[in-house]
Amino acid sequence: MATATMQQTPLALFGADSLLNDEERAIRDTVRRYVESTIKPEIADWYDEGQIPARALAKELGSLGVLGMHLEGYGCAGTSATAYGLACMELEAGDSGLRSLVSVQGSLAMFAIWKHGSEDQREHWLPKMAAGEAIGCFGLTEPDFGSNPAGMRTRARRDGSDWVLSGTKMWITNGSIAAVAVVWAHTDEGIRGFVVPTDTAGFSAPVIKKKMSLRASVTSELVLDNVRLPGSSVLPGARGLSGPLSCLSEARFGIVFGALGAARDCLDTTISYAREREIFDRPLAGFQITQEKLADMTLELGKGMLLAMHLGRLKDSGDLRPEQVSLGKLNNVREAIRIARECRTILGAAGITLEYPIMRHANNLESVLTYEGTSEVHQLVIGQALTGHAAFR
Structure with a gap:
């Protein structure tokens, strides 16, 4: 009979931690602890009730330093883009709604004022928004x-x-x-x-x-x-559609990392469940079809992480292009929702309950799949980059 061996987490198989510096790991771990202690014990009830204490959470997230964290000045933390992405991953491991709150605050509303606003607009709004006092x-x-x-x-x-x-x-x-x-x-x-x-x-x-x-x-x-x-x-620095599109590109970057957080939470939960759940007098994790599913999902999660980190380094060096963000958003959200759906099959009926996060993440990712640019739009952005022809009309 097969015996169990030492267990590794999916991203540990890829050596993902070796890609991070000490500051990035510290930021990631701080946000992870917050999500584990404050969000995960409550999120199933918030989801079930269809409401969230957003104003209170905004102040907590402001104290944590994640609101507009990748922006410079005006009370913002001024971290790297990669560190911001890692924070998005941990937030979305809690719930896509939590990451959306932070993403819209920092990468859309705050970024628009920070990049395109007047000095008076920046000084008036950004410090309050960074602290979570104004949403x-x-x-x-x-x-x-x-x-x-x-x-x-x-x-x-x-x-x-x-x-x-x-x-x-x-x-x-x-x-x-x-x-x-x-x-x-x-x-x-x-x-x-x-x-x-x-x-x-x-x-x-x-x-x-x-x-x-x-x-x-x-x-x-x-x-x-x-x-x-x-x-x-009026925002003095924004004229034409390039203004809002520049903000959308910022938000999409956070989603490249964020969607992986939802997928990772599904996969970690599923591996733990499969190891404990017995069927036909043996752990569900010991069946070949289960391991095939887990291996394939781990591959896609790990590849998504490598892609996200590469795009993060490009952004930190000032070399990231919008069509590259489309590559990341298209791939990572598409694979995240596939992982969530496959995880549900391993949990069976338990996978549809709020006792486990699987269906909640899958439902949320249905929205993430289409907001900040649908998959079809990102395919056309990539297609235009490859061919030189715009096919939007």
């Missing part, structure tokens, strides 16, 4: 325009020295709890971005309910009904 959201997607943001119908018109915004945004993470929204709109000067305090008259953010995915995340509609803003609200 931000990012209004680009509309009910009829997701993959084609250039078609947005939200408009901003000049009225004297003011701007007046009208339109609707959809599927906005953090929208209903945000103190500030970065909103993109068509103007006579092209697409521009605006910093919109959410207590401005005419602004509302109804919560989107009855979700089957990202239930432990605040998702909202933004309604702008003749929202009047001073001229100083």
Whole structure:
């Protein structure tokens, strides 16, 4: 009869820790401890109830230093992009909704102000957002325009020295709890971005309910009904679609790492379950088909980790291109959801319960698969890079 041997974790087989420096390991471990102690004991109930104490968590995450952590100055930690990616991985091992909160705050709302904003906008908003005292959201997607943001119908018109915004945004993470929204709109000067305090008259953010995915995340509609803003609200450094697309590229980078966290949590859980679960008087882990599944999933998780680390080093050196981010987002999310689904087959009926994280991660990854660019959009980005021909229309 076969005997058990010393167990290794999937990423240990790849020697993944050897790719990190001491600071990166310390940041990763700090975020991992927070997720293990604070998030995992509660997340199943939050998911089941369809709500999350986002404001309280934002302050905890601010104290942890992960909000806008890869940005310089204004109360931000100024870490490497790779360290930020590793933090995203640990956060998403807790739940994709938690990583989304951090990603939208730091890589969309904060990054937009940090990169494209005025000095007054940066000084006013970024320190509060880094501390988690003010939550931000990012209004680009509309009910009829997701993959084609250039078609947005939200408009901003000049009225004297003011701007007046009208339109609707959809599927906005953090929208209903945000103190500030970065909103993109068509103007006579092209697409521009605006910093919109959410207590401005005419602004509302109804919560989107009855979700089957990202239930432990605040998702909202933004309604702008003749929202009047001073001229100083416009982002001076962003003109045209390149402004919001630069922010999306930042957020997608975090997803390259984050999705692996969900996959790793599924795989670690499944290996532990298979070792303990007995069937036909022997551990489920001792069957060849089970080991085949575990081996194949480990290969994809490890390859995804190597890809993420390579892209992280490219970003830290200033050499990362948007089409390379598309490579990472397309591959790692696609493989993560496959891992989650395969893990469910090993757990059987137990895999659909909230006692285990498998189905929760799988459901969440359905959203991650399509937000920040669908798989099809990233395939076309890669195709354009390979052929020189844009096939979006």
